[in-house]
Amino acid sequence: MTHNEALAALDIAVQPVVEAVGVDVPPASPAPGQCWIVGAEPVGAWAGQAGTLAGWTASGWRFLPPGAGWTAWAKDSGLPARHDGSGWTLGVVSAARVEIGGVQVVSDRQAAIDTPDGGAFVDPEARAALTNVINALRAHGLIDP
Template identity: 35%
Template structure:
């Protein structure tokens, strides 16, 4: 039986009997892999009472049903664990960490970006720069100094200034 190149989804063959079986298997595989929500990536053994739809990233050294499956996505379908090898570029939300990971041969923390492009303008791509606060002078009054301080604090919160 033929499969798709990237995810190994079953393709229908001409004259194939019970095409619905292959089709349903492909739909289930898509359901497991699309918009990944991973419960955790630190459990070394499969949970004893999983819920259908639960998914985990198998850590190195895992045992039991997950033995020798490091970095795989372990999905529980109500009957057993299905282990799926991730492809480069796979993105998953890790529920117990409240963050994203990306598969690039291993699971990397966070988004692999060097900045953001908004309306064709690249921002947040450089290192934050230090901005000195106003410290006196006869023209800058108290309100202006407070406003400048607030702006600089906001830039620091956004990672734009130090």
């Protein structure tokens, strides 16, 4: 690999920003520096390059096979694309917890909460409000269904 080829590969691999994810047909008029994540059934100049990062350079297409943990920003969707070692996922963020301003706001999923039912002294409006809260927590995946 020549020095210039190494620099072209670095431009593609370091902090990649891609035009789109899962594209099978190379663009007709790419600009130098533009990159794409090649789809599962590429054709033309991208044939045989499924799942790679395709970057256009002054010397033509350069392809980099991703490794597990590679992340690129997809301009078309505004979402991160992450390679897990076998394929790309778009917009999926995995975390052990979420912090905002240094304060933990979301942690591991908690056990299911029973929906209120029965009881002679509970106001129906309060029961309905609690049911709505529990359903919202379930819908957000914060407690088991």
